[in-house]
Amino acid sequence: MSKIDTIKGTFKKGEGILKLIPTFIPRNFSKPGQRLRLHPDDYFALGMERGAIKERWFSSIIVAQNGKLAAKDEGMSYVAVTDNVADKVLFKDFIDTLGAEIIGDELIRRYGTWPMFAKFFDYNEPLFHHLHLTQAAADMVGKMCKPEAYYFPPQLNNHMGTSPYTYFGFDSSVTKAEVREKVEKFLKFDTRITALSRAFRVELGTGWYTAPGVIHAPASVLTYEPQWNSDCNAVFENVTAGEVNSYESMVENCPENKKQDVDYIMSLLDWEKNVDPNYRETYYRPSIVCKESNKSYTEKWICYANDYICAKELTVMPGQTVTIKDQAAYGCIVVQGHGKFGVYDAEAANMIRFGQITADEFFVSNATAKNGVTVTNHSQYEPLVILKHFGSDNVEMPKKVK
Numbered sequence: 001m002s003k004i005d006t007i008k009g010t011f012k013k014g015e016g017i018l019k020l021i022p023t024f025i026p027r028n029f030s031k032p033g034q035r036l037r038l039h040p041d042d043y044f045a046l047g048m049e050r051g052a053i054k055e056r057w058f059s060s061i062i063v064a065q066n067g068k069l070a071a072k073d074e075g076m077s078y079v080a081v082t083d084n085v086a087d088k089v090l091f092k093d094f095i096d097t098l099g100a101e102i103i104g105d106e107l108i109r110r111y112g113t114w115p116m117f118a119k120f121f122d123y124n125e126p127l128f129h130h131l132h133l134t135q136a137a138a139d140m141v142g143k144m145c146k147p148e149a150y151y152f153p154p155q156l157n158n159h160m161g162t163s164p165y166t167y168f169g170f171d172s173s174v175t176k177a178e179v180r181e182k183v184e185k186f187l188k189f190d191t192r193i194t195a196l197s198r199a200f201r202v203e204l205g206t207g208w209y210t211a212p213g214v215i216h217a218p219a220s221v222l223t224y225e226p227q228w229n230s231d232c233n234a235v236f237e238n239v240t241a242g243e244v245n246s247y248e249s250m251v252e253n254c255p256e257n258k259k260q261d262v263d264y265i266m267s268l269l270d271w272e273k274n275v276d277p278n279y280r281e282t283y284y285r286p287s288i289v290c291k292e293s294n295k296s297y298t299e300k301w302i303c304y305a306n307d308y309i310c311a312k313e314l315t316v317m318p319g320q321t322v323t324i325k326d327q328a329a330y331g332c333i334v335v336q337g338h339g340k341f342g343v344y345d346a347e348a349a350n351m352i353r354f355g356q357i358t359a360d361e362f363f364v365s366n367a368t369a370k371n372g373v374t375v376t377n378h379s380q381y382e383p384l385v386i387l388k389h390f391g392s393d394n395v396e397m398p399k400k401v402k
Helices: 001-014 091-098 105-111 135-139 176-184 247-251 262-267 279-283 364-373
Strands: 017-019 023-026 054-056 116-121 148-151 166-169 199-201 209-211 223-228 297-304 312-318 322-323 330-336 338-341 343-345 361-364 373-377 386-389
Touching: 001 091, 017 091, 116 330, 116 373, 116 386, 148 297, 148 312, 166 209, 209 279, 209 297, 209 364, 223 312, 223 386, 297 322, 312 373, 338 361, 338 386, 373 386
Parallel strands: none
Antiparallel strands: 017 361, 023 054, 054 116, 116 223, 148 209, 148 223, 166 199, 297 312, 312 386, 322 373, 330 361, 330 386, 338 343, 338 373
16 A cells, blocks of 8 residues: 555544654753653663653654754654554655645645644753744744743643743843843853843643743743744753753854854844733733533633644543534644543553553544544543644634733
């Protein structure tokens, strides 16, 4: 059977739903939080040089920017077309082959492909103070901007790591000259750039939106992060939790002739957003309960009010069967409970061996989402909880923060 026949046959058999295989990402900095439900022996499954596994990516068609040792397909999702993992097919091949049939006309018209992915990032210590490129800066190096959102799922945060608070931007009293001095002294001594910032303690079950060009140092909390198709940043903090960050980590996404240009490095910052005096009011995202929720299920918007990405949390009560309609294609991850998701068995993973097929990750086509997915919770006692990530084409997404 040809690959095209396999793709079309799998799509038809799943009634417009695909089952995806876990995609784990190592990073050679910081320490793992070990909340990804990966077997304890498998956190260094890709070798000691690569560092511990600290992220899991969902519905991804892009390659991780992860150094020379990374595989050519690192970061890319695969579809389980049978129960044999060797038969896997790239999710990107499904998108390229099926086009609008799987993701709808709007995303194909605007972007030509599936434009986002989501991840769990799982660090036991805080991440460095860094930003993601605006589109103007990304254009200079042939890349994409990276807007992203955070949600902190209680189901995956049995501990909160060493620093359960996130720094965003700079205090509104901070001047460009103060930040510039930190950049100029990057190679001299510990600049402690977060002293110019402001931190917010993480509240589980809530989230934030982070715009491109906004500097931030994420908390040591497992975070669900829907984001645009990009994996590039600029690290402005030279020492994080005692670990030294290289100068190259700050300038690796700058043109070669700009890597020593402090004016250019400073231009990566969207200054007005960074010093917004009402930052929490603008970017904090409390969950919003959907009006269709009832005694059988509750659905909440957990990422919303931006031009790129959105996400929901679906909770189906014990013993209930519901049919849930959405206005766009989406990827999803089961974080609690077990039951059925369309034609598939579905269950939150308790312990995953690296390379193993699971029953916790799916992708739903545009037409199937609109027609409705039937979800059954087989437990008598425990809710079935699913996180769902969408692109920019879900017309029901709230446009403003209430």
